[in-house]
Amino acid sequence: MYISERIKRVDRFYGKIGLTIGNFEGHHRGHAEILGSLVNESRKRGLYSAVITFKEHPLKILGGVDPEKLWAPCEKIYSFKKAGIDLLLYIDFTKNISSTLPSDFLHDLDVTLKPKLYCLGSSFRFGKDNRGDVKLIEQLSGKFQFDLVPVDDVLFHDSAVSSTRIRQAVKSGNIELAGELLGRKYFVHLIGKPEDPFTLEPFISNYALPGKGLFSGKLVCLKTNESSMENLKIKGNCFQSENMKRYRAGYLYKYYFFSNIDNKHGQKWV
CATH class of the missing domain: 2.40.30.30 (Riboflavin kinase-like)
Structure with missing residues (x-):
């Protein structure tokens, strides 16, 4: 697995990747579904699988709130390798990223990485004021010439699996x-x-x-x-x-x- 601490062009992967984006704290069942879909759908298309994830939780940068960690950073990196990811972009989340218009963010990724596939959770949000979503990405897929594979939330007892729900369970003692x-x-x-x-x-x-x-x-x-x-x-x-x-x-x-x-x-x- 190739690891970079910034989003940059790597000739080996340029124009040849399927991409997902997220914090992936704890690598829970929902994350496993997204990463599994990414790897499988990328292989079907002859692409490498790539992940953009963050060193610190976005809420720490945006609001000064640092949610409790579900594992150590080394475990997070290892989980992507174990999942079969080829390219890991392990970057700092910045206020500049959060203030970028969703369409501009996708344009920047097209220039630097040129993904041919996006594989994202159906509730994924990004860009300024969280205006970007899977629907917008689908609308722009023709312009930037990529496929989109949305992944539904994994449910447990009729509620979505999430890192927030896991934190609440741990803190309450419901191990x-x-x-x-x-x-x-x-x-x-x-x-x-x-x-x-x-x-x-x-x-x-x-x-x-x-x-x-x-x-x-x-x-x-x-x-x-x-x-x-x-x-x-x-x-x-x-x-x-x-x-x-x-x-x-x-x-x-x-x-x-x-x-x-x-x-x-x-x-x-x-």
Whole structure:
């Protein structure tokens, strides 16, 4: 997978790509549907598959609100490679991007990348004041000579799967629902706290986390690849074993949430 940190012409891909655009936080089931469609539809046309995504959430740039993260940046990049994407444009979201008229934005992409296919979620919005949508892209497809494949939202219990819905589930302690929406176990990276061998803390700031509670899951030490089933108590940003197990200071761990034990005991979400 070729990675660029800006939108630029790359001769190998120019005029030979299918493209999708989005933040893709967490790579949930809806994202998987879009990326799977992109890869398949691109291959049918003899095209490379390409993604434009952002280093920071657009809301952080536009409104100073930074939604909680569903994974580390390295996981986001790896997910595109795993999905079979050929070209990743991993760029900074800027106010200039948000203030560009939708038609101008598509023109700029045509000049720089010349996509032959757009594969986008049906609720995709872009450009100044979010005026751009799939309907506008379809209207401009003849002018810029590309195909459009819209992808319907993936529904779970009659509501669309979204990163916002997953954050809400995690923060309320409904880890099982978060896993259903993601299509995988929700996980976080933790690090052994140097001054307290009984405590793990989040490796990156602003993770989406339950506020408190007792959870079952699988803990993997990434340095030694040792793994074990662990019940961890969470309070704020502190994770501790139910049995007061000691952890190695500075070691990086990955914790896969399986279930909320408090909820299984009949208590309400915490």
